[in-house]
Amino acid sequence: MPIPLTFEIHHKSKENAARTGTVTTPRGSFKTPAFMPVGTRATVKGLTPQQVRSTGSEIILNNAYHLALRPGDEQIAKLGGVHKFMRWNRPILTDSGGYQAWSMADINKLDEDGVTFKSIIDGSMIRITPERSIEIQNNLGADIIMAFDDCPSSVAPQTQNLARRRHALTSRDGVLTEDAHEKRLLESLDRTARWLERCASTHAKPDEQALFGIVQGGTNLDLRARSVEQVCSVALPGYAIGGVAVGESPDAISNVVKYTAKLLPEEKPRYLMGVGYERDLLAAVTSGVDMFDCVLPTRNGRNAHAFTRKGQLHLRNARFKDDEAVLEEGCTCTTCASGFSRAYLRHLYASKEMLSGILVSMHNIHHFQSLMVDIRAAIRDDSWSLLIQRWPVLQEGQKLTQTHTAQEPV
Numbered sequence: 001m002p003i004p005l006t007f008e009i010h011h012k013s014k015e016n017a018a019r020t021g022t023v024t025t026p027r028g029s030f031k032t033p034a035f036m037p038v039g040t041r042a043t044v045k046g047l048t049p050q051q052v053r054s055t056g057s058e059i060i061l062n063n064a065y066h067l068a069l070r071p072g073d074e075q076i077a078k079l080g081g082v083h084k085f086m087r088w089n090r091p092i093l094t095d096s097g098g099y100q101a102w103s104m105a106d107i108n109k110l111d112e113d114g115v116t117f118k119s120i121i122d123g124s125m126i127r128i129t130p131e132r133s134i135e136i137q138n139n140l141g142a143d144i145i146m147a148f149d150d151c152p153s154s155v156a157p158q159t160q161n162l163a164r165r166r167h168a169l170t171s172r173d174g175v176l177t178e179d180a181h182e183k184r185l186l187e188s189l190d191r192t193a194r195w196l197e198r199c200a201s202t203h204a205k206p207d208e209q210a211l212f213g214i215v216q217g218g219t220n221l222d223l224r225a226r227s228v229e230q231v232c233s234v235a236l237p238g239y240a241i242g243g244v245a246v247g248e249s250p251d252a253i254s255n256v257v258k259y260t261a262k263l264l265p266e267e268k269p270r271y272l273m274g275v276g277y278e279r280d281l282l283a284a285v286t287s288g289v290d291m292f293d294c295v296l297p298t299r300n301g302r303n304a305h306a307f308t309r310k311g312q313l314h315l316r317n318a319r320f321k322d323d324e325a326v327l328e329e330g331c332t333c334t335t336c337a338s339g340f341s342r343a344y345l346r347h348l349y350a351s352k353e354m355l356s357g358i359l360v361s362m363h364n365i366h367h368f369q370s371l372m373v374d375i376r377a378a379i380r381d382d383s384w385s386l387l388i389q390r391w392p393v394l395q396e397g398q399k400l401t402q403t404h405t406a407q408e409p410v
């Protein structure tokens with residue numbers, strides 16, 4: 001039987017748990033640690049596949065839930081699969097829809113068999129079970145597919161840091177005491193384990209698509225250990241750390257990832273879902289994580305925020321009105337290499353021109369891919385001090401504009 005994914009480790013750091021490697025899929029390989037731009041609806045917002053590739057991206061993420069709603073997974077299968085559909089001929093990973101059960105808690109109902117959603121398109125009721133999630137992903141044809149999991153809030157719903165999330169979660173789950181929330185976490189990881197068994201038994205293309213399991217447990221390390229044991233009892237090509245960046249603090253994210261990553265099989269790729277700020281990525285890499293995804297490069301790009309090695313630029317600010325400099329001196333992205341100035345970009349945003357988001361999104365994705373290149377070099381050469389010098393945004397005490405719910409809003 002053909003193997004849908006292989007993972008070769010090339011270098012291990014002498015200073016921490018970081019490693020470099022190569023993941024190989026039927027549609028090509030990608031170097032790790034790897035950052036995956038998010039193309040939720042079979043498009044990285046505003047960019048052509050060629051533009052995404054020019055940023056150094058080797059793999060992207062699509063979302064099963066959104067593509068099942070429109071145009072439909074069967075329609076995409078009829079048209080030759082998601083690679084042909086969106087004209088991206090390199091690896092693709094699909095998220096299962098489990099995260100949407102958390103992010104859209106106000107319009108869904110969770111039970112032991114699955115989740116019933118109210119469609120954001122026409123209001124109809126959509127049912128996703130572990131079996132249906134795998135069917136959708138088999139139809140889409142991604143190279144890496146994710147198990148359907150029960151993703152709970154990492155903190156009690158009423159203590160969420162974002163008002164929309166707080167309202168959505170309390171609408172569905174109610175106000176939970178600390179004990180009740182711990183019970184909910186335990187319920188979620190046991191359900192996730194049961195759903196994983198159903199996903200694995202339903203998977204119709206195990207020789208073409210690599211199925212990854214997802215570890216849950218919130219910020220409770222004992223529950224994380226239990227979930228690792230449950231999920232890794234199913235032999236899979238790779239494993240993911242889920243249920244982070246869902247309301248907890250940066251320190252809590254780091255603690256959970258550092259503890260959990262070392263428990264996952266060393267010879268399999270480890271994927272941290274939905275975390276994307278630079279210091280969070282570095283902390284995860286040094287804990288032994290290999291793969292990442294986040295919407296931040298394009299979401300912030302559409303909202304006039306450009307990432308640089310020294311921190312974010314807020315391009316609507318008046319101080320950029322006469323600024324002829326490019327976004328970052330020495331940056332080799334298409335936007336900077338073409339000489340587009342900060343003043344010009346500010347003008348585009350002020351004029352509501354779509355080119356603004358396109359140019360800054362390209363720069364932002366390139367920024368994160370450049371960080372991955374330098375991190376891989378630091379692992380290979382054990383040159384961590386040089387990495388920190390080249391990337392001031394990674395330094396302790398650096399003030400960052402962060403809301404640690406970095407995944408797709410819907």
